[in-house]
Amino acid sequence: MPPIQSVCVYCGSRAGADPAHRTAAVRFGTLLAQSGRRLVYGGGSIGLMTAVADAVLAAGGEVIGVIPGFLERLEVGHKGLTELHLVDSMHQRKLRMADLADAFVALPGGLGTLDELLEVITWRQLRLHDKPIFVVNQGAYWQPLLHLLDAVIGGGFADRDIMRLVTFVPSVEDVLTALETAPAAGAAAQTRLR
Numbered sequence: 001m002p003p004i005q006s007v008c009v010y011c012g013s014r015a016g017a018d019p020a021h022r023t024a025a026v027r028f029g030t031l032l033a034q035s036g037r038r039l040v041y042g043g044g045s046i047g048l049m050t051a052v053a054d055a056v057l058a059a060g061g062e063v064i065g066v067i068p069g070f071l072e073r074l075e076v077g078h079k080g081l082t083e084l085h086l087v088d089s090m091h092q093r094k095l096r097m098a099d100l101a102d103a104f105v106a107l108p109g110g111l112g113t114l115d116e117l118l119e120v121i122t123w124r125q126l127r128l129h130d131k132p133i134f135v136v137n138q139g140a141y142w143q144p145l146l147h148l149l150d151a152v153i154g155g156g157f158a159d160r161d162i163m164r165l166v167t168f169v170p171s172v173e174d175v176l177t178a179l180e181t182a183p184a185a186g187a188a189a190q191t192r193l194r
Contacts, residue, residue: 004132004179006064007032008040008101010116011048012109013076021108022051024138028107028172029055035176040100042093043067043085045078048107053078066096094119103182104133105175108141124165132182133166134175142168 015022029052032039039056042049043065053063062082069086071077077084087093094116098104106117123129135142146168152158169175 004037004102004182006038006040006101006103007179008097008104008120009049009052009107010104010109010113011041011052011107012113013042013044013047013049014110015047015051016108018108018139020139021048021141024136024172025051025107026055028052028105028136028175029061030059031172031176032056033059033061035179037179038062038064038082040064040066040097042097042112043078043081044071044076046076048109050078052107053081057081064100066093066100068093098123098129098131101131103131103179106133106135106142107172108136108138114145121162121165125162132178134178135166135168136170136172136175137168138171 009028011025025048029039033056038061039053041053041063044050044067053065056063057080064083064085065078065081066085066087067077068089072086085096087096098120104120106113117135120129120133124131124133135145137143149163153160153162167178169178
């Protein structure tokens with residue numbers, strides 16, 4: 001088994017305006033399953049989230065979803081997953097997803113995706129984990145985030161070394177290549193989130 005066995009993916013609960021984002025999500029899910037890694041995600045049956053999950057399942061992979069009960073009751077929970085964990089809150093969802101993952105990947109998404117991504121980057125900065133974080137900047141979707149990080153550094157609110165907390169890659173294929181060489185976080189780093 002590869003050192004990184006579970007990958008948490010953050011992405012949109014909508015498909016987005018550019019069909020290339022859905023194509024990339026399906027491609028990533030397929031490649032992830034073919035690499036022998038399982039998907040951990042927000043458990044939804046809508047948007048890019050379901051595109052990734054369905055692609056992993058179609059390629060014979062495992063998918064673990066984590067969803068708060070209130071979203072499950074609104075019938076947006078995916079019914080065909082390997083495992084679906086119900087939690088009480090959005091906060092518990094993020095923590096459970098992080099606990100179950102060896103690495104994090106952000107595809108295009110909205111406020112929820114941005115929230116989840118920034119939280120795991122901050123947790124890494126605080127040394128609560130040392131799991132790799134990848135942002136797929138396909139079509140320069142996340143370029144504004146790169147500009148924001150530069151502004152934070154330029155404004156004196158962080159040092160330039162925050163850029164080492166996250167790796168921006170141009171395609172989903174580049175994530176799979178990076179996962180092959182990324183070291184798994186130590187056991188101590190994996191337990192400090194609690």
